[in-house]
Amino acid sequence: MTPFVTWKAFYSVGNAAIDDQHKRILDIINDLHSAIEDGDEMDTLNSLLGRMVDYTNTHFQFEENLMKECGYPHLEEHRQLHNELRRKTAGLRSHAEIVTGSDLLSFLKTWWIDHIQEMDQQYSPYLTASVSS
Ligand SMILES: [Fe+2]
Numbered sequence: 001m002t003p004f005v006t007w008k009a010f011y012s013v014g015n016a017a018i019d020d021q022h023k024r025i026l027d028i029i030n031d032l033h034s035a036i037e038d039g040d041e042m043d044t045l046n047s048l049l050g051r052m053v054d055y056t057n058t059h060f061q062f063e064e065n066l067m068k069e070c071g072y073p074h075l076e077e078h079r080q081l082h083n084e085l086r087r088k089t090a091g092l093r094s095h096a097e098i099v100t101g102s103d104l105l106s107f108l109k110t111w112w113i114d115h116i117q118e119m120d121q122q123y124s125p126y127l128t129a130s131v132s133s
């Protein structure tokens, strides 16, 4: 089966740890997609959403620390966007029974792909400059 979301080389932010974390997030979205397609139990969906919440928090924390370390000037603005998704993802999880699969998936796919391509790309030059100096 074709994956619902696929990693592309141009999503790279030039940092292997972050790229790996982004790939894992896309994997969780694909797992959610398969679970919904297969008509899996609510329990499975809930545990996948739990993984999504946990992994999102871990990733955002990691990314915010790196942005701080490399002196990224728009850290606060970026953190606000993360906070918005932290809240939304936690909300999706606590209302899992009323969110429909396709709403959930299109929301997650759009948010993550846009964020990785637009916002995360913006700190990339600062990160790579600080590593090579
Ligand atoms: Fe990210």
Ligand SMILES: [Fe+2]
Pocket (backbone or CB within 6 Å): 063, 078, 082, 115, 119, 120
């Ligand atoms: Fe980010």
